[in-house]
Amino acid sequence: MGMSINLHLISACSIVAPILIGAFYFKSLPFALRILFIYVAITGPLELVASVMSAYEMNNLFLFNAHIYIEFFAILAIFFFSYDSVFWRGVVGVFLVSFLGFSVLSRLFFDAWDPFNANERYAEGLMVIVLCAGYYISLLRRLIHRYLEQQPMFWLASGWLIYFAGTLYLFLFSKELLELDSFQFFQIHAILNIGLNVIYVISFVKGRRL
Numbered sequence: 001m002g003m004s005i006n007l008h009l010i011s012a013c014s015i016v017a018p019i020l021i022g023a024f025y026f027k028s029l030p031f032a033l034r035i036l037f038i039y040v041a042i043t044g045p046l047e048l049v050a051s052v053m054s055a056y057e058m059n060n061l062f063l064f065n066a067h068i069y070i071e072f073f074a075i076l077a078i079f080f081f082s083y084d085s086v087f088w089r090g091v092v093g094v095f096l097v098s099f100l101g102f103s104v105l106s107r108l109f110f111d112a113w114d115p116f117n118a119n120e121r122y123a124e125g126l127m128v129i130v131l132c133a134g135y136y137i138s139l140l141r142r143l144i145h146r147y148l149e150q151q152p153m154f155w156l157a158s159g160w161l162i163y164f165a166g167t168l169y170l171f172l173f174s175k176e177l178l179e180l181d182s183f184q185f186f187q188i189h190a191i192l193n194i195g196l197n198v199i200y201v202i203s204f205v206k207g208r209r210l
Contacts, residue, residue, distance in 0.1 A: 159199030
């Protein structure tokens with residue numbers, strides 16, 4: 001139990017690193033990475049409030065649900081301004097409308113009284129994975145970057161692909177997993193979240209204009 005609490009705390013605090021690095025390099029970041037910084041700057045206070053509420057055994061699931069929308073809209077915006085392809089920019093628009101429509105239907109007919117709406121998180125994960133695949137496809141078709149490890153969007157797409165692929169199963173069966181083994185559920189998610197915040201730091205460092 002102690003390990004779970006410590007890992008959860010490290011996960012919650014790990015957002016501080018990309019906030020500090022992003023703020024330090026903000027003026028030299030391209031527009032897409034400035035969107036990423038705004039996202040992590042919003043996520044930080046949400047993580048803090050959620051952790052405090054959790055410590056006092058208060059229901060903080062509404063913050064989790066709000067974060068889904070903030071995260072997804074930020075990711076969509078970043079991909080939209082990073083894609084050169086008109087087709088994939090169109091896919092971003094379709095995903096935006098589809099996600100909003102799905103969210104309304106889910107709230108009205110499926111999880112109207114459930115504070116933990118895993119359906120929205122699952123839909124978000126599937127769409128982000130498709131967008132990451134689209135980014136890789138565009139890279140293979142154009143082959144304009146000699147050193148991919150120097151491209152911040154390559155790091156971001158890779159980080160999101162690992163995170164959302166890793167959490168897809170967790171949120172698909174979230175209710176069952178929480179009932180059977182909440183320790184394992186939060187532990188896996190915490191590890192993936194820490195890794196994603198490390199990716200954000202790398203993206204800010206790689207994306208700064210010297």
